[in-house]
Amino acid sequence: xxxxxxxxxxxxxxxxxxxxxxxxxxxxxxxxxxxxxxxxxxxxxxxxxxxxxxxxxxxxxxxxxxxxxxxxxxxxxxxxxxxxxxxxxxxxxxxxxxxxxxxxxxxxxxxxxxxxxxxxxxxxxxxxxxxxxxxxxxxxxxxxxxxxxxxxxxxxxxxxxxxxxxxxxxxxxxxxxxxxxxxxxxxxxxxxxxxxxxxxxxxxxxxxxxx
Amino acid sequence: xxxxxxxxxxxxxxxxxxxxxxxxxxxxxxxxxxxxxxxxxxxxxxxxxxxxxxxxxxxxxxxxxxxxxxxxxxxxxxxxxxxxxxxxxxxxxxxxxxxxxxxxxxxxxxxxxxxxxxxxxxxxxxxxxxxxxxxxxxxxxxxxxxxxxxxxxxxxxxxxxxxxxxxxxxxxxxxxxxxxxxxxxxxxxxxxxxxxxxxxxxxxxxxxxxxxxxxxxxxxxxxxxxxxxxxxxxxxxxxxxxxxxxxxxxxxxxxxxxxxxxxxxxxxxxxxxxxxxxxxxxxxxxxxxxxxxxxxxxxxxxxxxxxxxxxxxxxxxxxxxxxxxxxxxxxxxxxxxxxxxxxxxxxxxxxxxxxxxxxxxxxxxxxxxxxxxxxxxxxxxxxxxxxxxxxxxxxxxxxxxxxxxxxxxxxxxxxxxxxxxxxxxxxxxxxxxxxxxxxxxxxxxxxxxxxxxxxxxxxxxxxxxxxxxxxxxxxxxxxxx
Amino acid sequence: xxxxxxxxxxxxxxxxxxxxxxxxxxxxxxxxxxxxxxxxxxxxxxxxxxxxxxxxxxxxxxxxxxxxxxxxxxxxxxxxxxxxxxxxxxxxxxxxxxxxxxxxxxxxxxxxxxxxxxxxxxxxxxxxxxxxxxxxxxxxxxxxxxxxxxxxxxxxxxxxxxxxxxxxxxxxxxxxxxxxxxxxxxxxxxxxxxxxxxxxxxxxxxxxxxxxxxxxxxxxxxxxxxxxxxxxxxxxxxxxxxxxxxxxxxxxxxxxxxxxxxxxxxxxxxxxxxxxxxxxxxxxxxxxxxxxxxxxxxxxxxxxx
Numbered sequence: 001x002x003x004x005x006x007x008x009x010x011x012x013x014x015x016x017x018x019x020x021x022x023x024x025x026x027x028x029x030x031x032x033x034x035x036x037x038x039x040x041x042x043x044x045x046x047x048x049x050x051x052x053x054x055x056x057x058x059x060x061x062x063x064x065x066x067x068x069x070x071x072x073x074x075x076x077x078x079x080x081x082x083x084x085x086x087x088x089x090x091x092x093x094x095x096x097x098x099x100x101x102x103x104x105x106x107x108x109x110x111x112x113x114x115x116x117x118x119x120x121x122x123x124x125x126x127x128x129x130x131x132x133x134x135x136x137x138x139x140x141x142x143x144x145x146x147x148x149x150x151x152x153x154x155x156x157x158x159x160x161x162x163x164x165x166x167x168x169x170x171x172x173x174x175x176x177x178x179x180x181x182x183x184x185x186x187x188x189x190x191x192x193x194x195x196x197x198x199x200x201x202x203x204x205x206x207x208x209x210x211x
Numbered sequence: 212x213x214x215x216x217x218x219x220x221x222x223x224x225x226x227x228x229x230x231x232x233x234x235x236x237x238x239x240x241x242x243x244x245x246x247x248x249x250x251x252x253x254x255x256x257x258x259x260x261x262x263x264x265x266x267x268x269x270x271x272x273x274x275x276x277x278x279x280x281x282x283x284x285x286x287x288x289x290x291x292x293x294x295x296x297x298x299x300x301x302x303x304x305x306x307x308x309x310x311x312x313x314x315x316x317x318x319x320x321x322x323x324x325x326x327x328x329x330x331x332x333x334x335x336x337x338x339x340x341x342x343x344x345x346x347x348x349x350x351x352x353x354x355x356x357x358x359x360x361x362x363x364x365x366x367x368x369x370x371x372x373x374x375x376x377x378x379x380x381x382x383x384x385x386x387x388x389x390x391x392x393x394x395x396x397x398x399x400x401x402x403x404x405x406x407x408x409x410x411x412x413x414x415x416x417x418x419x420x421x422x423x424x425x426x427x428x429x430x431x432x433x434x435x436x437x438x439x440x441x442x443x444x445x446x447x448x449x450x451x452x453x454x455x456x457x458x459x460x461x462x463x464x465x466x467x468x469x470x471x472x473x474x475x476x477x478x479x480x481x482x483x484x485x486x487x488x489x490x491x492x493x494x495x496x497x498x499x500x501x502x503x504x505x506x507x508x509x510x511x512x513x514x515x516x517x518x519x520x521x522x523x524x525x526x527x528x529x530x531x532x533x534x535x536x537x538x539x540x541x542x543x544x545x546x547x548x549x550x551x552x553x554x555x556x557x558x559x560x561x562x563x564x565x566x567x568x569x570x571x572x573x574x575x576x577x578x579x580x581x582x583x584x585x586x587x588x589x590x591x592x593x594x595x596x597x598x599x600x601x602x603x604x605x606x607x608x609x610x611x612x613x614x615x616x617x618x619x620x621x622x623x624x625x626x627x628x629x630x631x632x633x634x635x636x637x638x639x640x641x642x643x644x645x646x647x648x649x650x651x652x653x654x655x656x657x658x659x660x661x662x663x664x665x666x667x668x669x670x671x672x673x674x675x676x677x678x679x680x681x682x683x684x685x686x687x688x689x690x691x692x
Numbered sequence: 693x694x695x696x697x698x699x700x701x702x703x704x705x706x707x708x709x710x711x712x713x714x715x716x717x718x719x720x721x722x723x724x725x726x727x728x729x730x731x732x733x734x735x736x737x738x739x740x741x742x743x744x745x746x747x748x749x750x751x752x753x754x755x756x757x758x759x760x761x762x763x764x765x766x767x768x769x770x771x772x773x774x775x776x777x778x779x780x781x782x783x784x785x786x787x788x789x790x791x792x793x794x795x796x797x798x799x800x801x802x803x804x805x806x807x808x809x810x811x812x813x814x815x816x817x818x819x820x821x822x823x824x825x826x827x828x829x830x831x832x833x834x835x836x837x838x839x840x841x842x843x844x845x846x847x848x849x850x851x852x853x854x855x856x857x858x859x860x861x862x863x864x865x866x867x868x869x870x871x872x873x874x875x876x877x878x879x880x881x882x883x884x885x886x887x888x889x890x891x892x893x894x895x896x897x898x899x900x901x902x903x904x905x906x907x908x909x910x911x912x913x914x915x916x917x918x919x920x921x922x923x924x925x926x927x928x929x930x931x932x933x934x935x936x937x938x939x940x941x942x943x944x945x946x947x948x949x950x951x952x953x954x955x956x957x958x959x960x961x962x963x964x965x966x967x968x969x970x971x972x973x974x975x976x977x978x979x980x981x982x983x984x985x986x987x988x989x990x991x992x993x994x995x996x997x
Binding site: 112113130134137143146150153154157160161164165169171172175176178179182183186187189190193194197198206207208209211 | 265305330332333335336339340342343346347350353354355356358359360361362363365366369370373376377379380381383384394397410412439440443444499502503504508
Binding site: 001003004007010011014018090091094095097098101102105109121 | 863864867868870871978979982983986989990993994997
């Protein structure tokens with residue numbers, strides 16, 4: 001079951017790399033969060049701690065449902081074309097994604113992880129999610145895609161923290177969730193204002209400030 | 212005593228959402244003064260205060276708390292003037308005025324939380340909170356440029372801080388044993404005490420990620436790309452706080468990790484990183500200052516340069532760390548002075564371009580005085596404190612026999628000197644571009660930079676004992692083996 | 693080495709191959725609410741074509757006559773190496789997997805040459821498209837088969853598709869199977885000119901890929917080509933469905949029966965795909981083939997770990 005979830009996560013990540021539709025990107029980043037929380041529920045051994053369930057539930061709620069809704073709202077209000085223009089073309093993105101997957105899996109297999117009981121495959125896929133997030137930030141041209149990439153990166157980091165240090169404290173986890181929520185909220189408001197000022201949300205046209 | 216200090220800014224911030232304007236302004240001033248008062252009381256009782264799991268004020272913390280508190284008090288009157296000037300002008304604003312004050316106070320609260328937090332995870336949350344609370348302040352007046360600056364600031368800093376979180380995770384892996392309810396395991400005191408039992412491989416990974424992450428927030432090259440934009444487009448009092456207080460908080464994160472690494476025997480690795488990035492920042496900033504055409508961007512690049520000096524001097528060894536902390540204080544004071552003056556210039560000349568501002572000595576002598584004092588201070592000339600701090604950094608480098616680093620530092624400082632005065636001198640001397648019959652009135656609220664000049668001069672002539680004790684305590688904490 | 697018992701599935705293949713396109717057409721018609729052509733229509737078409745004579749253009753050479761013959765011979769020979777339903781093939785040699793793929797390539801090569809031989813620009817356009825797409829599907833096929841080779845430590849097609857005795861984890865095997873099944877399915881659609889890569893029913897010159905290459909053949913040559921394409925569909929179908937047959941093995945006859953049922957199932961799946969999709973825009977077809985490449989690369993990564 002865990003393997004099925006991991007395989008689906010890999011496929012969703014690759015799909016995000018190759019997708020040009022903003023609506024599907026937003027929905028997939030929410031799906032990523034839900035999948036990662038499900039993987040957490042399945043893979044973490046000590047589940048009797050009450051705050052684990054609170055964090056997982058809030059994670060699914062905020063990152064899987066609320067934030068995608070927020071971003072879709074920002075998207076609708078900004079009246080942009082619902083297509084992402086890439087700087088790196090889609091086939092090259094997907095092939096690069098495969099390369100990242102291989103590299104992340106290789107890294108996770110050579111890391112000295114004697115104390116961790118979860119198989120390295122899961123860690124590799126979590127690192128892959130982070131790579132996908134960073135790649136989306138760098139190679140797509142719309143501001144909202146950078147928010148989506150940031151969320152994907154945070155999903156991957158959350159997965160890595162679950163795998164490598166599953167006894168993270170409650171306050172810190174809540175703080176992280178709060179930060180991510182407020183961060184995406186502020187980014188959404190900014191996208192709205194950028195669209196009003198610039199009539200678009202293309203990054204490469206945000207180049208007034210330079211030396 | 213710590214809890215009121217933490218809660219005060221947040222509580223006052225929420226209270227400032229009342230619709231009555233004078234009440235808001237009074238509360239802002241009261242909050243700034245109360246903050247300073249609470250920090251002093253905490254310092255005076257420092258032998259009785261405990262360092263707990265989540266919060267605690269150690270020597271490094273007091274140093275930066277004082278800097279933040281003093282600067283916040285000095286910045287508050289210009290903020291009030293700025294808000295007064297920019298209400299009802301019809302220009303689109305991102306936040307209404309109550310929210311601006313509220314976020315401003317939250318920003319102070321987040322910085323205090325970051326400085327006071329003893330837990331690595333909580334520190335992370337607080338630093339991200341500083342990013343989130345200061346981002347709306349930058350684009351208070353909505354223009355193309357300010358929105359672009361805010362977007363870059365928010366995105367780059369958030370990505371950088373997320374990378375620092377990976378470092379936190381690596382730190383957890385490096386622990387020898389993990390207890391399920393072990394929150395105390397990730398405090399700086401525990402990690403420092405048990406530094407030798409941490410896994411060295413994971414500790415190195417942790418430091419690398421944390422350094423890059425918090426280094427982004429601190430403004431080290433090559434992660435500095437957000438800094439010139441954000442610091443130049445923000446309202447000047449906000450820029451002052453960003454440059455003078457926030458960069459220090461990020462630096463604190465790196466410093467605390469440095470203590471742990473040195474204790475566990477990997478000081479060479481950590482110091483090497485600090486020196487490398489410090490030198491890069493120095494030269495990059497020096498180069499860009501030579502080509503400056505916007506005086507606020509000039510000040511932002513100068514911040515990068517001074518952060519480079521701080522990184523270099525801390526990484527160079529124990530002898531130059533006294534100079535580093537003295538320099539942190541002096542740089543914060545001088546940068547705040549400069550940004551507040553820049554705000555005054557901007558509000559009168561309505562342009563940020565260096566070429567378009569001339570003859571300040573004739574048109575606004577007080578502003579010219581502040582501007583010249585600030586320029587002299589930031590470059591490191593007597594009688595200001597930066598002269599003393601840079602000299603002690605250089606002597607520390609000499610003591611540690613880092614001759615090449617010393618030569619590079621001197622060369623970069625020379626570049627900065629050239630670039631800065633190439634920009635500042637035409638602005639002060641010459642004929643004013645805008646002929647004014649009457650001198651523009653300086654309101655009393657704008658005279659707070661005078662306090663900064665006084666403090667800089669005092670620090671340049673004779674460092675008071677209290678300040679000396681603060682710095683020495685901080686150096687001892689870093690070298691506490 | 694030769695396994696004479698495998699002649700039985702081979703002869704069955706020769707018989708039943710044209711039935712597959714009938715099943716596909718019937719499935720499409722059922723989804724469209726029509727009756728559709730007879731399920732044995734292909735047999736009747738082949739019979740009709742064999743009675744006619746061929747017409748050769750004046751500007752064609754021996755290549756035009758040789759193309760269909762070599763194509764049919766190559767595909768027919770490839771059948772000898774094909775493991776059907778988990779049984780071993782008639783000939784199984786170490787390394788015959790490459791021979792198999794190159795036989796298919798040889799057949800394709802001669803079809804393309806025959807298309808060029810006519811001198812018609814339409815045929816050449818279709819031939820160039822066909823060459824391009826097959827260049828993209830061959831790595832997928834090779835990757836998938838080498839993954840199987842890694843699992844069974846051999847290079848012979850029969851060993852690759854043979855039943856594995858004790859699989860370490862059934863869940864792992866099934867989840868990885870999804871990747872490779874998807875990859876091979878897309879390759880099958882591409883190589884046999886099915887929707888969404890190519891529409892076998894269109895006869896507008898600008899939209900044909902496979903059909904346009906055989907535009908000028910007639911009579912017995914066309915019969916050879918049609919039969920060869922049915923055999924090729926059978927080949928790829930058994931490569932795809934054979935993946936499932938790696939998981940279990942009953943007796944010889946039960947396997948053959950299950951295999952025939954499986955082939956019919958594959959044919960109806962193709963029919964379903966053809967009913968629900970239209971042919972992709974030509975620029976999107978490389979994306980589809982890259983997707984299949986990604987799936988087979990994921991399969992390799994999955995089984996190595």
